[in-house]
Amino acid sequence: MARARELFLLRSAGAVVHWDMETYMPPRGIAQRSEQLALLSKLEHRLLTSPEVGRLLDEAEKEDLDEVQQRNCYLFRKEYAEATAVPEELVAALAKQTAITVDVWKRAKASDDWATFVPELSSLVDLVHQKAEYVQDVKGASTIYDTLIDDFEPNMTQDRIAHVFSDLRDRLVPLVDKCVDACTGIDIGYLHQKISVDMQKRIALDLATVINYDVTSDKAGGRIDETEHPFTTGYYDDVRVTVHYYEDNVASAIFAVLHEGGHALYEQNLNPEWKYQPVGQPCSFGIHESQSRFIENMVGRTREFWDFYLPRLSDLTNGAFSALTTDNFLRGVNIVRRSKVRTEADEVTYSLHVIIRFEIERDLWSGKISVSELPSVWNEKYDRYLGVEVKTDSEGVMQDTHWASGLFGYFPSYALGNIYGGQMLAKMGHDIPDWREAVKEGNTRPVVDWLIENVHRKSNLYEPAELVRRITGSDLTAKPFLDYLEHKYSTLFAL
């Protein structure tokens, strides 16, 4: 545990250095910063893979351990085994090729030049494949793609994902059709009126307070800064979010704060008794995403939330929204549209974007399709599931940074987050039936407390599937999420 403590402390220090790079570092510092971060990674790797860790694990595993200790041993052993299974040269080659691929991707995306991206992406896929082969046994995964998924969603398999995603797709495609029809002609011009960045910053601080993410008091454990792309970073008593402010899109900042604030609440409320232990980490990327999307959508895009917050938003913007009814505003921030870009997608279409990526990854890693076939497969699926014609690869297959960064198996977490969230929402509605009335009064405490008790405090004690089963009493199922969507959108748009 002393070794684990050092490891997590070093990671949390690295997170501060990384945050600084994205926020306040002077531009000339970038090369120096890359070297600092590389050294911190190297020292972290040394701490993790030291033979002493192996010996200590051997000894600990022989002891009579309680549940938490067993879980700590399991998690630390798994990480140790994976880190020691991969040859150092491969780790270095992967880091180097990732940097190259990201760089080429940026330029290829800017000039819509898929052809120059292909060879670098292929090399990266090859190296990711090699690495996965080294850790497949350690993870006990059946396939390479299952091995990759395990990094983000431990013990999840492509077959289980395919099963729930198929349910999702079957009901989402017709729901999208109906919603899009109903949304035709809705005017959301008021969401694009100019609201100054200073005003938006005050709104952001206020919203954080509303969801009990403290960024302003003298006991605050969080803060909000501005970056190109919003993110959350930190650990327990120091968890920070970032937002991007667009003068003509206040909704972007509003929902970014709620989304990242959901992530931040999770990190801040991990079980303090397990701080600096493997068991005191977040459970999975999917569970993390369930928390951010829960606060953003299942709380933050409800009528009750806006019954409370719309007058306050009007006050903070000198009346910019005072002519609107909750109903108008709510339709605007829940409008459903066929879009080509995942990050701009609404709650209904979002999962379809993810499903497309999952299906493509699955076929890529099973060898059914090759890297060079990605654009045609992409475009065909966007046409079939979302009814949009992708005209350029920049707005198509090259839109996301994930594949260029070697992150394969990551995408499913986004839609799993929605599915987990749907299951949690159903259970929370059962446990605290009046939570919506509280939100309507501006009181999110019951909701946040429920999440803390049921999700955050459990931290990494269980695998995600087991965590969801313990919280909701049922296995992974998309039904509650789909029921929620159908009910919400039928009411909202009188389908």
Next chain:
Amino acid sequence: MARARELFLLRSAGAVVHWDMETYMPPRGIAQRSEQLALLSKLEHRLLTSPEVGRLLDEAEKEDLDEVQQRNCYLFRKEYAEATAVPEELVAALAKQTAITVDVWKRAKASDDWATFVPELSSLVDLVHQKAEYVQDVKGASTIYDTLIDDFEPNMTQDRIAHVFSDLRDRLVPLVDKCVDACTGIDIGYLHQKISVDMQKRIALDLATVINYDVTSDKAGGRIDETEHPFTTGYYDDVRVTVHYYEDNVASAIFAVLHEGGHALYEQNLNPEWKYQPVGQPCSFGIHESQSRFIENMVGRTREFWDFYLPRLSDLTNGAFSALTTDNFLRGVNIVRRSKVRTEADEVTYSLHVIIRFEIERDLWSGKISVSELPSVWNEKYDRYLGVEVKTDSEGVMQDTHWASGLFGYFPSYALGNIYGGQMLAKMGHDIPDWREAVKEGNTRPVVDWLIENVHRKSNLYEPAELVRRITGSDLTAKPFLDYLEHKYSTLFAL
């Protein structure tokens, strides 16, 4: 060199984490942050004291080395030998007692309660003494106090300091008398008019640009933030300063930016060929201070500088200073007054504050006086050298954080910085006789280039005494600094 590179990279990462603690860290993060910083120190100590470093040094020292390589070996060997000479328990005990003493000092200062501070300071002095005994041989120092001084001013001795400080004191005491008389009745009310923090921030950015410390361009390697006490931190391509803004004291921010900017220029312009090497570090605390005080006083408090900058300052403050002549303004920012507090002292009295501390430290470490006698000795010297009556220990012996932090031997560096600066100024006036005309046009490039070439680029290639000899052609002497002061203040106040 690969080991040295890791060491300096880790230190520079630690500096970012420390900067964050002082600037943007949420308040609740403090305990976590202390642990992160303690771990980084521990990892740094591990890197430095690893037996591999000793073996590599043994081998390198047998090679045929050039001047730079020899210096690298010497510096790394010295640091390694010192770090391995002190038992780990003593390092830990010192860290612990320092934290306690600082904490007690803060409260004792606030309540003017010297008595509660004495036992903790005595314990700390005892531990510092023990540590110095361990490293005295490594440093080849004759006395404990010389050992302590060497941490800040390598190879400097108390005898040489006593010699120049005696010259300094002999001419400063009468100069102070004359200046104070001449300054009686000067009205500096205009320096205390309200200037908003936003305005002051714009002035700070502008002044940084004037001294060629880039904090605004897309190639900037610096930035300015706000903290309780100003400081400079960073390394080469990322060197940051902080300032405290007082609405009723714009001069405080102005000279803080110039002072810290002088420190920052030094760090940014260390020899890039030697980056991450021992020889690529700053030379000493005294040389560092010479650079900050050079920019602050020898450039920033000249008539030429204010001939240029006063109209600009008026523009930036909506005309707040437009009624003043350069002469008026210059007398205001150079006013000489008897004061009790070092950090508020002017250029003439400043060194006397330092001399008092030096004489007290010397007597303390030779055993001539004890910790409990510090207040009476302090008050007697303030009366004799500065003609002020110290009424409380808070504004007297407890005013500085240095002793509470275990930093003994640090104070002399401040006055050595003035002395070094005086020697450099004389030589620069000889090398570029028209530097003042350039400053009058707002062009500080010739001055900064001279400092870069003669001081910054030499980095840590020589011991401070040798560096000064090579730059100026003469040994350590207070005469140029005293000549400069007497000339400047005689002219300014028509003495």
